[in-house]
Amino acid sequence: MRLLVVGGGGREHALCWALRRENPEAQIYCAPGNPGTAELASNLSIAADDLDRLADAADMHGIDLTIIGPEAPLAHGLADRLRAEGRLVFGPSAAAAQLEASKAFAKEVMFAAGVPTAASQAFSDLAPALAYVDRHAEPLVVKASGLAGGKGAVVCATRAEAGKTVRAMLEGDQFGAAGKTVVIEAFLEGEEISVLALTDGRDVELLPVAQDHKRLLEGDRGPNTGGMGAYSPVALATPALLERVKREVLYPTLEQMRRQKTPFSGVLYAGLMVDAEGTPSVVEFNCRLGDPEAQVVLPLVSGGLTDSFMRVAEGKTPSSLELGSQAAVTTVLASRGYPDAPETGAAIVLPKSQAGGVTVFHAGTTRGQDGVLRASGGRVLTVTAVAASFSEAQRLSREAADAVRFEGKIFRGDIGWREAARRAERSPAAAR
Numbered sequence: 001m002r003l004l005v006v007g008g009g010g011r012e013h014a015l016c017w018a019l020r021r022e023n024p025e026a027q028i029y030c031a032p033g034n035p036g037t038a039e040l041a042s043n044l045s046i047a048a049d050d051l052d053r054l055a056d057a058a059d060m061h062g063i064d065l066t067i068i069g070p071e072a073p074l075a076h077g078l079a080d081r082l083r084a085e086g087r088l089v090f091g092p093s094a095a096a097a098q099l100e101a102s103k104a105f106a107k108e109v110m111f112a113a114g115v116p117t118a119a120s121q122a123f124s125d126l127a128p129a130l131a132y133v134d135r136h137a138e139p140l141v142v143k144a145s146g147l148a149g150g151k152g153a154v155v156c157a158t159r160a161e162a163g164k165t166v167r168a169m170l171e172g173d174q175f176g177a178a179g180k181t182v183v184i185e186a187f188l189e190g191e192e193i194s195v196l197a198l199t200d201g202r203d204v205e206l207l208p209v210a211q212d213h214k215r216l217l218e219g220d221r222g223p224n225t226g227g228m229g230a231y232s233p234v235a236l237a238t239p240a241l242l243e244r245v246k247r248e249v250l251y252p253t254l255e256q257m258r259r260q261k262t263p264f265s266g267v268l269y270a271g272l273m274v275d276a277e278g279t280p281s282v283v284e285f286n287c288r289l290g291d292p293e294a295q296v297v298l299p300l301v302s303g304g305l306t307d308s309f310m311r312v313a314e315g316k317t318p319s320s321l322e323l324g325s326q327a328a329v330t331t332v333l334a335s336r337g338y339p340d341a342p343e344t345g346a347a348i349v350l351p352k353s354q355a356g357g358v359t360v361f362h363a364g365t366t367r368g369q370d371g372v373l374r375a376s377g378g379r380v381l382t383v384t385a386v387a388a389s390f391s392e393a394q395r396l397s398r399e400a401a402d403a404v405r406f407e408g409k410i411f412r413g414d415i416g417w418r419e420a421a422r423r424a425e426r427s428p429a430a431a432r
């Protein structure tokens, strides 16, 4: 089997790792990949958004299945392009990827389908947007409608701040074209979880539920980032809650997408806020695996992943995934200055050996002619630990994060703190 993974971050390294584990004999390519994927796959130096060259490469290497990692190439129509050339692709069409690429579109789908989500309205003109802010209760959330690398949502404590943010997006250039339409919505209280479903557009197969840590600093303070760490599974996500999420969120959304002739296949990722009563509301949809969620979710799947990707690409119901009872925690190692202006170029020293269950996924690294591994992006590495218990995985991930060395390394040592608190509350003795 010949597989092509498109993308070059931690998620794609985790994809290559999971595919390699299930398919020791497969020929795996990764475009553009990174020094981590180079150990598992053949890297092709083609950017993830270079549709022409990717289509040529799929042809040249006789690719049987392409798995598209990031949202941008999906939104630009890479899946459509490859399908038009008769190839099997895991990932939605450009029209279906609008569920992530346009928050205004996603909100319309949710309202049409009766999916629970915050009250909101989309605006491209300043005056009506400011009038909306004036009419609504604080706090408000102002979002760039387009793709903004997970950083386009601003929680505003006051109307004045919301007004300023709306102005900055519609008049200024912080998010470029992505901010020329804004969605203004009510603030939702609760705890967030990420429910990732493999889907052919009709049926769903859930991956283990994850919780991301968007804020830069420990205790969930500081600016929003692409994600500073994640863990899985999440005890808050009971089987009863997940049934409800399927019934109230996933199935109605997929049905609405079919109804409006933009059927969705691939990973439907629902970012949910669960309130104190256990009621879920959608904060956002993504059209692909999360990063860093993939780095905890994929290692917990012990079989059935490749088969599911293939079946979904063929338009068939995803097969059942084999899931064990282990837990995973991943800690992102970022560069000083992230998310605004990360430093790059620092030499990275990885420990010679890792504890069992620990995998270091590369996110923003390069290896120069001199063979030295260097930081090349804001998020540099993600350190995943899989263990029999959550607390063991948390400890191992933190220790392994600590053991990696590079100048300017920053990371959160509290990934999974909500889960730890939940466990301590339930069983104080066990948590000690």
Ligand code: AMP
Residues within 6 Å of the ligand: 118, 141, 143, 150, 151, 152, 153, 154, 155, 185, 186, 187, 188, 189, 192, 214, 224, 271, 283, 284
């Ligand atoms: P988004 O880009 O829509 O995923 O938003 C990024 C982050 O902002 C989310 O993960 C939440 O932490 C926060 N956020 C977005 N929308 C809301 C909301 N309506 N209420 C509370 N927090 C939100």
